[in-house]
Amino acid sequence: MKWDEAERVGVRAMIGRRYALVGVVNLVLLAVFAIMDGILGGFGPPLYVECALLPVLFGLVAAHGAFFGRRLAALAEAERGSAGAEEAASFARRRRSLQRMSLKVSWFNLAVSAAVVALAANA
Secondary structure, eight states, X not given: OOOOHHHHHHHHHHHHHHHHHXXXXXXXXXXXXXXXXXXXXXXXXXXXXXXHHHHHHHHHHHHIIIIIIHHXXXXXXXXXXXXXXXXXXXXXXXXXXXXXXXXXXXHHHHHHHHHHHHHHHHO
């Protein structure tokens, strides 16, 4: 694709909005099945930790979509609609900085998700 970075951010934001419903449904199902597993199989330390990590996972997903996704899309749109090169460069710097922070949150989200999977396999 020969899009500039601002256009790619816009496309990723659109894909993220469409995937958000699927992600929320998956998280709710994960929580329901974790609780059902505890009721049917007995609550133990791994399940307690898993249940404690689920709200963290919900919070990370919500923060990522509500905060980072919207701000990145707004900065990309402002960058595309900017009047001059200096203004566009300023928006691009802010967008790249926010993208680096978003990437760190994504990696943390992945680590928490991996921990939940490992705990679910041991429960």
